[in-house]
Amino acid sequence: MSNDTEVTEVSNNSQLRKFSSLKVIMAGAISGILSAVLLQPFNVMKTRLQNPQISLKDNKQNRHRLIKLLLHIRKHEHISVLWAGTAPTVMRSIPGSGIYFYIYDNIKVNFFSTRSPSNAESLAIGMLTRALTDICVIPLTVIKTRAESGVYKYSGVLTAIKNIYKNEGLKGLKSGLLPVLLRDCPMSGMYVMFYNQTQKLVLQDVNQQQPFYVNSGCAAFSGVLATIMTHPLDVLKTQMQLFPNKYSGIKSAITYIYLKHGMRGYIQGIVPRLLKRAVFAAISWPLYEKVSMNNNISSLT
Template sequence: MEFCQARIPNTGIDKSKIDRILENPILKAFASGSCSGIICTTLLQPLDVIKTRLQNPVLSLTSHSTGTKIIPIITDVIKHEQISGLWKGTTPALMRSVPGIGLYFCCLEYVKTRFFNKKTPSPSESIFIGVIARSMAGATLMPMTVVKTRFESGVYQYSGVMVALQDIFHHEGIKGLTRGLVPTIFRDAPYAGIYFMFYNQTKSAVPKDIYSMYPSPVHFTCALVSSTLASLVTQPPDVFKTQLQLYPNKYNGLWSVVVHIYLRYGILGYFQGIVPRLMRRTLVAAISWTLYEKVMTRKSI
């Protein structure tokens, strides 16, 4: 941004070297992702809280009607935990999302420029790029994902993030800190790949004159459409991930979660929490990708 170009006093610092650093696409990608992570997490955390509680079998899986459960859950949270309860888990969410989205865009930009030196990747290349970038970012920040889910659920009453990390490690070991890694990868990697493919294809389908006149609205709209399609496809793994992280002693593994939910709640059990997740995912994608595209086309950050 413009403040980065302010004149530096005569301190012997090479301004041209600083400009080259600030022009680094990897740094710009990380900066845009981190900024969007702060904005999205702060504004949209209540949707994650609602989604997690909808996926909690003790609270919600006894009903097949996701939409009609949202208002009672919001009312219950406010009644017992005040309005701040809707932002429960914000601290671990920020600790996960700020570096997480930044790292994702960082990996995305690196893979895209290093291995696919094209203006617009093909559909198969887009899927590959998205899968690799999301897998790297997701696996790195998995412990914070576990803590975030438990804070949001209302089942665990940790006093802080470090207390949660220490407690999980003490009672469950490293396995506890990576609980739900497989379904998380199964959710995030296909989501990122499918999303990136749809995003590139919808963006390329927009007439060039419209794109040149309204780039940000085009990016925002393409992100909304692409995220909606990708979220619908990857909803079941999100449910599996939540169950494994909330009730580690109840299931022997991923397959036991799949079977348990189907036998007890049917196919609809795999789509609990779809409404708030869809709302959050689409808004996060729209905000973060619009900002990312804006930053990457600027001459400096």
């Protein structure tokens, strides 16, 4: 009789865990959709500011480029172009955010259910989670970047995939993967580390559910710090995805940007990216924390 009870408990726990994981995936997907739609203009502005054909022609006007870009769009294009690339962004964000939080949550539950991770462990968790996620969604990342740039005109995501594969092969669909990983892995690792440490400094008990605005503040602050430290890698990523045949590797991209634009070339587009990452973190992580707490899963922090 006791054996039957144990088997039933194991089965129930397994079903509960599957349901909890599904809720985590859904929370990530929902935050991905909201962020993709609401924050897409920041993505477009950032990508265009990093595109030398559009915004790096006059280094003397660097401080006013964001304003000039917006005025240019209003005068010569249409405000709707600020949502260019929304479709691939949404298609990337739904699985991307879902996969990210699913992997993150499983690592947390399986390895850190009884203790908080150290700073080094937090860094490793964030880097591993982001690496696995980026590899899964890299084709959609390429399409998103190109659609936002104004250089490429695709009628749809499937058309873009066919076009890139026809003209560039599989290499085109994974172009910029290395700089994506070099940007995202350190950023995710530093973000998780900063987020955990910020919560420990701000909160009296990190294992109790906190008001949404408290977690949002910790998330936004951590997002800003991680973004500032990794932005030059974002510039490299954008360049190599927009012009994959122009660079033989990361070194040639670094050299080209420096020779043509100097050190300021590595900070192009940082303002809209800071705004986007801060707001995204402020939405997605508190939502995940709420779902995680409701699932009675201990927080990493």
